[in-house]
Amino acid sequence: MKRVDLVRMFTEWNLKAFDGELPIPEIRWNPRLRTTAGRFIPSRKKSIIEVADYLQEEENAELLIRDTMGHEMIHYWLWVMREPYGHNSAFHKKMEELGVSRYNPVPRHRPFKHCYVCDHCTQQIWVRKRLKAAACAACCNEHSSGKYHPQFKLRLSQENLEPVPQQNEASG
Ligand SMILES: [Zn+2]
Ligand SMILES: [Zn+2]
Structure with a gap:
């Protein structure tokens, strides 16, 4: 399986959408994520962006992973600016700018109730x-x-x- 380079993807988004200003967080694959494609874990020491492993098995793996990375980076970007970093209006505005999605398009297991x-x-x-x-x-x-x-x-x-x-x- 060809592994997508998450750090490279982060860097591409960073330059494209965040003026290259985001400090690099810890970025890692998470094999346990099933219903969520990625997540952002804030920390004053070093924040973490995780991407679900299983996305790599999907047909559009690269697109899905890029989308997920973009989404999590918006949370991270708001957090870096000390803004509320949930799915708020600032989040949605940036989301449209990046063209990434709000929901995980391919949850591993569904439906949960x-x-x-x-x-x-x-x-x-x-x-x-x-x-x-x-x-x-x-x-x-x-x-x-x-x-x-x-x-x-x-x-x-x-x-x-x-x-x-x-x-x-x-x-x-
Ligand atoms: Zn929480
Ligand atoms: Zn989110």
Whole structure:
């Protein structure tokens, strides 16, 4: 399997859409991501951008990975500027400029019935059963020494809905 060079992709977007000003974060493949194509994990030491491994097996792998990288870099860019870095209006504006998508077009497993979102880091988590009181593991690890903290409680955002599939040809 030909591995896409994530660092090179980051650098291309950085020059194309961010004036080359974004400091390079840690960039890595994540083999465990299934319902989300990528994620951004902020940290004052060194932020992390992760891309789901399985994207490499998709037909349009390179396009999908570029799209995902662009999306995560917008979160990162807002965070670097100390702005709110969720899917807000600034995010959407930049998203249109880059031509990347809002949703993961090819979740590995679907459909899960319930979608929870962490309002802090914007991660979406699809599950089969409703959760009682779950918090975002990434945020609890990052900000609460791994302990449950109600600030990072997951919020039910969608039900019985699949992530919206999108045409990737349009976004390349
Ligand atoms: Zn979170
Ligand atoms: Zn996002």
